[in-house]
Amino acid sequence: MKCDNCNKPATVHLTEIRNGKKIEKHLCEQCAAKSEGVPAIKGHTPINELLTNFVMAHSGMQKDMGATCDQCGISWAEFRQHGLFGCEHDYDAFEKDLSPLLQRAHEGATHHVGKSPVRAGGSGAAPKPKHKLVDITKLRKELARAVELEDYERAAKLRDQIRQAEEG
Amino acid sequence: MKLSDLTNHAGEWLRGSGPQCEIVISSRIRLARNIGGFPFLARASRHQRQVLEARIRDTILNAQVASQMLYINLEDAPQMDRDLLVERHLISKPHAMAEGARGVAVAEDETAAIMVNEEDHLRIQVLRSGLQLEEAWDQINEIDDKLEAKLDFTFHPRFGYLTACPTNVGTGLRVSVMLHLPALKLTGEIEKVFRAAKDMRLAVRGLYGEGTEATGDFYQISNQTTLGKSEDDTISEFKLHVVPKIVDYEHHARRQLLNDRTVALDDKVCRALGLLRSARLLASEETLFLLSHVRMGVNLGRVKDVDLRTINELFLLTQPAHLQKIQGRKLEGDLRRAARADYIRQRLNGK
Numbered sequence: 474m475k476c477d478n479c480n481k482p483a484t485v486h487l488t489e490i491r492n493g494k495k496i497e498k499h500l501c502e503q504c505a506a507k508s509e510g511v512p513a514i515k516g517h518t519p520i521n522e523l524l525t526n527f528v529m530a531h532s533g534m535q536k537d538m539g540a541t542c543d544q545c546g547i548s549w550a551e552f553r554q555h556g557l558f559g560c561e562h563d564y565d566a567f568e569k570d571l572s573p574l575l576q577r578a579h580e581g582a583t584h585h586v587g588k589s590p591v592r593a594g595g596s597g598a599a600p601k602p603k604h605k606l607v608d609i610t611k612l613r614k615e616l617a618r619a620v621e622l623e624d625y626e627r628a629a630k631l632r633d634q635i636r637q638a639e640e641g
Numbered sequence: 642m643k644l645s646d647l648t649n650h651a652g653e654w655l656r657g658s659g660p661q662c663e664i665v666i667s668s669r670i671r672l673a674r675n676i677g678g679f680p681f682l683a684r685a686s687r688h689q690r691q692v693l694e695a696r697i698r699d700t701i702l703n704a705q706v707a708s709q710m711l712y713i714n715l716e717d718a719p720q721m722d723r724d725l726l727v728e729r730h731l732i733s734k735p736h737a738m739a740e741g742a743r744g745v746a747v748a749e750d751e752t753a754a755i756m757v758n759e760e761d762h763l764r765i766q767v768l769r770s771g772l773q774l775e776e777a778w779d780q781i782n783e784i785d786d787k788l789e790a791k792l793d794f795t796f797h798p799r800f801g802y803l804t805a806c807p808t809n810v811g812t813g814l815r816v817s818v819m820l821h822l823p824a825l826k827l828t829g830e831i832e833k834v835f836r837a838a839k840d841m842r843l844a845v846r847g848l849y850g851e852g853t854e855a856t857g858d859f860y861q862i863s864n865q866t867t868l869g870k871s872e873d874d875t876i877s878e879f880k881l882h883v884v885p886k887i888v889d890y891e892h893h894a895r896r897q898l899l900n901d902r903t904v905a906l907d908d909k910v911c912r913a914l915g916l917l918r919s920a921r922l923l924a925s926e927e928t929l930f931l932l933s934h935v936r937m938g939v940n941l942g943r944v945k946d947v948d949l950r951t952i953n954e955l956f957l958l959t960q961p962a963h964l965q966k967i968q969g970r971k972l973e974g975d976l977r978r979a980a981r982a983d984y985i986r987q988r989l990n991g992k
């Protein structure tokens with residue numbers, strides 16, 4: 474089959490329904506890229522990327538691309554293609570689609586834990602419960618060393634410190 | 642401070658002086674932050690990028706986050722300078738190669754570097770030699786507090802700090818430790834480390850981060866989970882579980898080599914040193930592997946007449962941009978390989 478526009482062999486076959494009328498087009502790669510926005514096939518373009526590009530080139534099909542952020546205009550499909558959001562509002566705009574994705578990426582987590590800015594009503598860095606653990610481990614090591622060196626005065630001090638840390 | 646002041650010594654990450662530095666080369670922590678009211682960089686206009694850069698640069702320079710900060714405008718910086726910053730781990734490769742208004746603020750001692758307009762508006766990072774994650778966290782937390790007092794960072798009650806890529810959302814924290822694991826590589830047990838790391842949801846990367854090979858037996862281990870896990874939990878996990886386990890494993894492999902395959906080990910180390918001391922042409926990657934074997938030899942006491950500091954410095958100073966900066970001219974192909982071999986011979990033979 475030859476291309477509708479030129480004489481090259483047609484490799485792109487499009488079927489469109491416009492106003493209930495079926496329109497078939499047979500085009501070569503170049504003409505398809507020019508008139509229909511079908512990207513020319515380069516090297517190893519993955520098939521899903523080709524499809525996304527094709528879908529995005531047809532602005533009439535916006536509805537199928539999922540929600541769009543009304544602040545930065547990015548669509549869910551665009552985000553999925555590049556993995557980057559356009560603005561801070563996207564997290565709310567796409568919350569429903571995003572949640573399962575976040576859970577997969579972050580060991581099932583759904584909520585932030587940790588530091589929060591003082592400006593946002595937070596208290597800065599989160600309290601450090603683990604540091605106490607670390608400190609106790611360190612103190613115990615020091616205690617063992619002090620006992621080994623027969624420095625009993627220091628050992629007694631360290632023992633009190635450990636006791637205090639454990640209680641507090 | 643000028644950029645050229647950096648070239649005559651090794652950066653903080655290769656100083657080789659911190660705790661457990663025979664295996665843990667460096668500890669790095671970074672925080673991703675964005676400023677409210679501006680789009681993320683993928684959607685920012687030229688003008689918005691410029692406004693962001695100016696505002697962040699001025700804030701960093703005025704907030705006194707470190708004793709002396711050098712700000713480098715990367716849009717105007719020559720490629721050689723940008724490569725130099727990548728080799729010193731002060732900026733990422735994508736940041737060096739990107740376009741548009743962007744920069745980096747570097748502390749005089751190179752323990753802190755803040756990339757402006759990378760993937761996020763700010764990428765704050767702190768580097769320490771050896772295993773010093775808590776010290777690194779204290780420093781970066783303080784920098785973050787100082788900047789936060791002047792900049793309105795995007796923060797969401799449910800998702801935490803908002804980032805351009807949702808893989809960083811939450812704490813925006815990435816903890817990375819650079820490990821030198823030549824013995825695990827030689828005994829073929831490194832694959833087990835990769836598998837264990839994967840099970841713990843950790844990423845293993847090469848010398849220069851994402852997408853780079855583990856050249857010279859250097860491996861960067863970093864966390865991937867940033868949501869639902871506090872900064873403290875992530876850091877403690879590294880300090881108490883991840884790093885000690887891998888370090889023990891490497892020590893074990895080194896002892897095994899030393900006890901059971903002494904001659905083979907010495908052969909590896911001495912061949913590497915012999916090549917470095919006599920070769921006339923040395924490629925950058927080959928050099929890293931040879932230096933890696935010598936470094937292990939020095940650490941195990943098999944090489945006595947070379948000090949660790951020299952080896953650590955050579956890892957950095959023989960990289961393409963550093964080598965050319967030291968030589969003061971552009972060098973390509975065999976000319977560069979010859980200059981590298983000359984420089985190494987001179988440093989190792991004391992001539």
